[in-house]
Amino acid sequence: MRRFTDVLVSAAGLIALWALLVELADLPPYMLPSPWRVARVFWTDHATLWLNAGMTIWESLAGFALGSAAGISAGIALMTSSLARRWLGPFLVLSQSVPTFALAPLIVLWLGFGPESKIVVAAIGIYFVVASNFYDGLRRADPGLLDMARVMGASRSTELWRIRIPAALPALGSGLKVAAAYAPIAAAVGEWAGASKGLGYLMLYANARLKIDLMFAALLTLAVFGLVFHALVGWAARRLTSWAPEARQDP
Amino acid sequence: MRDLARGPGLRLRGDLTLPEGRPLFRSLDFRAEPGVWTCLLGASGVGKSTLLRLLGGLEVAGTFRGEASAADGAPISGRAAWMAQSDLLAPWLPVRENVAFGARLRREKPDWARVDSLLAEVGLKDWAGARPSALSGGMRQRVALARTLMEDRPIALMDEAFSALDAGTRARMQELAFDLLQGRTVILATHDPGEAARLASRAYVLVPDPAGARLAEPHRFRTPPLRDPASPDALAAQAALLAELRKPPVGEAPEGRAP
Numbered sequence: 272m273r274r275f276t277d278v279l280v281s282a283a284g285l286i287a288l289w290a291l292l293v294e295l296a297d298l299p300p301y302m303l304p305s306p307w308r309v310a311r312v313f314w315t316d317h318a319t320l321w322l323n324a325g326m327t328i329w330e331s332l333a334g335f336a337l338g339s340a341a342g343i344s345a346g347i348a349l350m351t352s353s354l355a356r357r358w359l360g361p362f363l364v365l366s367q368s369v370p371t372f373a374l375a376p377l378i379v380l381w382l383g384f385g386p387e388s389k390i391v392v393a394a395i396g397i398y399f400v401v402a403s404n405f406y407d408g409l410r411r412a413d414p415g416l417l418d419m420a421r422v423m424g425a426s427r428s429t430e431l432w433r434i435r436i437p438a439a440l441p442a443l444g445s446g447l448k449v450a451a452a453y454a455p456i457a458a459a460v461g462e463w464a465g466a467s468k469g470l471g472y473l474m475l476y477a478n479a480r481l482k483i484d485l486m487f488a489a490l491l492t493l494a495v496f497g498l499v500f501h502a503l504v505g506w507a508a509r510r511l512t513s514w515a516p517e518a519r520q521d522p
Numbered sequence: 523m524r525d526l527a528r529g530p531g532l533r534l535r536g537d538l539t540l541p542e543g544r545p546l547f548r549s550l551d552f553r554a555e556p557g558v559w560t561c562l563l564g565a566s567g568v569g570k571s572t573l574l575r576l577l578g579g580l581e582v583a584g585t586f587r588g589e590a591s592a593a594d595g596a597p598i599s600g601r602a603a604w605m606a607q608s609d610l611l612a613p614w615l616p617v618r619e620n621v622a623f624g625a626r627l628r629r630e631k632p633d634w635a636r637v638d639s640l641l642a643e644v645g646l647k648d649w650a651g652a653r654p655s656a657l658s659g660g661m662r663q664r665v666a667l668a669r670t671l672m673e674d675r676p677i678a679l680m681d682e683a684f685s686a687l688d689a690g691t692r693a694r695m696q697e698l699a700f701d702l703l704q705g706r707t708v709i710l711a712t713h714d715p716g717e718a719a720r721l722a723s724r725a726y727v728l729v730p731d732p733a734g735a736r737l738a739e740p741h742r743f744r745t746p747p748l749r750d751p752a753s754p755d756a757l758a759a760q761a762a763l764l765a766e767l768r769k770p771p772v773g774e775a776p777e778g779r780a781p
Contacts, residue, residue: 418578418580422604422679423627423673424628425628434612438612
């Protein structure tokens with residue numbers, strides 16, 4: 272509850288600062304619209320915003336699911352197979368040195384203007400953070416516990432399922448939290464590369480017509496969705512790994 | 523007492539060379555008597571844990587040439603239980619599941635009646651559903667003991683199993699473990715001469731040496747364990763073991779000489 276009021280207070284402060292800046296610098300609405308103008312757009316254009324937000328939300332959620340599944344599989348593959356560590360490991364890192372922004376137009380070219388290409392862009396944008404966090408957690412399972420399991424007669428696969436994976440869940444949770452915040456951004460980037468619907472598309476559309484207030488409204492919608500998704504995933508991760516001491520207090 | 527098969531005698535012979543080429547021990551011949559506690563003392567880093575790991579069939583740093591064997595000829599693997607300084611409880615599992623962890627790891631069906639009776643024996647009947655983080659250090663080590671007993675193995679390898687506990691808790695844990703592990707071959711690595719003086723039927727000191735650590739002559743006790751810490755036998759043993767541990771390492775200047 273206290274965190275909720277903290278968020279409200281900092282949001283109110285930011286809006287006040289924004290209003291003050293517009294007022295004092297006497298900025299025209301096509302440079303920086305005042306908070307009131309943006310609020311009015313939320314009211315007048317709520318149907319447009321909803322329609323486009325729905326698309327981006329769907330792309331983000333599907334991209335999150337796909338990217339997380341890929342990241343989890345990659346983490347397990349890296350843990351269990353030395354061949355995967357040798358061949359997949361460098362590829363994972365390499366794929367991260369290519370920015371999502373550069374890949375998005377290519378993926379839109381290959382998969383089309385529909386939501387599929389954005390889902391793939393979002394998945395590519397997040398799978399690495401999921402894979403690397405999860406793999407780290409799998410590797411860092413308590414060596415003493417693994418020794419004891421060996422003496423008890425555990426096989427490699429029960430060691431993985433009964434010790435390494437449960438021990439890695441908190442790390443996986445923090446990876447998924449970061450992924451949840453980033454998935455909507457990646458989906459919007461995908462939309463910039465070519466789309467006919469979605470918040471990213473709406474931003475470009477509004478920008479081109481100097482409807483900066485609508486662009487701001489779309490941007491805020493995207494940001495709020497990202498925050499809410501991040502908070503929900505964080506909450507679920509904390510609930511599922513309540514035994515982990517570090518899961519309690521982080522932003 | 524339990525009607526258990528007596529644990530076998532154990533022997534570890536061989537050389538271990540560390541990765542940097544230095545020998546950790548050379549022509550070592552360690553023996554544990556069947557069905558009793560053997561304590562292994564020595565400074566930190568002298569190789570006590572390594573010796574236990576070799577007996578337990580675990581990986582060690584360096585190359586080992588030699589063999590770990592049981593006097594009855596059967597392999598040690600599958601007949602030993604492991605207890606370490608930290609309790610090694612899985613933090614995500616409740617106490618009851620932790621006690622049954624060995625069966626789970628072998629994909630066997632846990633004997634829940636036995637789990638509950640062992641938890642009662644270590645005095646944690648009411649904590650079966652609690653997470654390890656809700657327990658004190660002493661309670662957690664008692665869960666670890668219940669898990670070791672659940673394994674029902676004739677051999678117990680204990681690496682500083684009681685070292686992390688406060689003095690009072692440690693004394694109670696030693697008594698409980700001694701009582702519940704009757705008839706098993708127990709090897710306890712420890713740096714506490716007092717612990718060895720209470721529990722051991724035989725106590726060895728592993729003496730550091732640049733040419734490879736070696737075992738000092740074992741201390742022979744006159745009375746059987748578990749000894750009263752104030753008994754003359756325990757006090758004499760404690761003093762003798764401490765004297766052995768205090769000797770300066772070979773190759774180092776003896777105390778008292780001016781630089």
